[in-house]
Amino acid sequence: MSHTAHIRSHRKPRRSTPKISVRAGVAGGVLSTLAVAGAAGAANAAEPVTQTVELPTLTADLATQVAQSADATQQAAANYELQAERDAAAAKAAKQAKSDLADAKKKAEATKKAEAARRAAAERAASRSAERATLSASASASTGTSTSTSTATGSAAAVIAFVKAQIGDAYVSGGTGPNSWDCSGLVQAAFKQVGVSLPRVSQDQSTAGTQVSLSNLQPGDILYWGGAGSAYHVGVYVGDGMFVGAQNPSTGVVEKPLSYDPPTGAVRVL
Known part of the structure; x- marks a missing residue:
């Protein structure tokens, strides 16, 4: 028996064909999976365009709502301002009416006093005229003066x-x-x-x-x-x-x- 009979050969054993086929199949499957994944990724990359189409519509609605709210606020402010002006005008008119009434009362009182003074003056004048007539008659009697009514010519x-x-x-x-x-x-x-x-x-x-x-x-x-x-x-x-x-x-x-x-x-x- 040879002394090298128990030493294993250093040659690599041959691989069988079935294993290579399996490996090739696995590689093909992986590549197929990658291809499908790539296609899916490409499809998924196109989907955001479809999802953002509705965003302008949402933004326009929101702008419209904001504008309407601003208009409503402005209208409310205008209404408050108008009401304030009306209230101020009413207060001014009431104050002026009160002042006019006071002036009218003063004028009426002054007119009343003036009329009373005029009547009193007329009464005094009439009294003086009567007194003078009496004095004239007395003077004529005491001094012998004549009150001739003959018209001068x-x-x-x-x-x-x-x-x-x-x-x-x-x-x-x-x-x-x-x-x-x-x-x-x-x-x-x-x-x-x-x-x-x-x-x-x-x-x-x-x-x-x-x-x-x-x-x-x-x-x-x-x-x-x-x-x-x-x-x-x-x-x-x-x-x-x-x-x-x-x-x-x-x-x-x-x-x-x-x-x-x-x-x-x-x-x-x-």
Whole structure:
């Protein structure tokens, strides 16, 4: 027996064909699986395009809802603002109405007071007129003056018309017109209208004509206050118990009854 009989051969054993076929089949199966997986992966890669088609629709709806909400909010704000303006206008109108009512009440009260004052003044004027009539009658009885109602004619009428035209003019010491007078300046100017030249001062005018009784006065006579030749004031008798004269700085030229300031005497130059 050879000494190498128990040593195993170093040659590789031959593989059988079936094993190679199995391996080839397994490899083919793996490749098939990979191919299927690749196809599936390609198909899956295309699917996201289909899934995102609806996103714009969802986004548009959301934008519409947001816009509608903003419009609603804006409209609500506008409504609140309008209501606030109406409330402010109503409050202003109420305040103005209250003020107008208060003004109307004040005006009505003022009108009422003015009317009461006017009536009181009218009553006082009527009372004074009655009192003056009584005083005039008393003065005529006590002094013997006449309240002739005869109408002046000719030169006397012209003198009376002139002095009455100056009623309301101012009294100024030394004044001779045309808008301010003293007592003798007015009398001198009045008689100058009919061609009668009188002295300038009251003292001389009180003796310029014929002395007449106060119980026999005629329109156009010159009245004087004080003594004849020493008179301090003069005026013109205009009839009906009235005279016109430039009295003083407070009254100016006025027409008054004889009872207002009974004269001392009179002279007649016409």
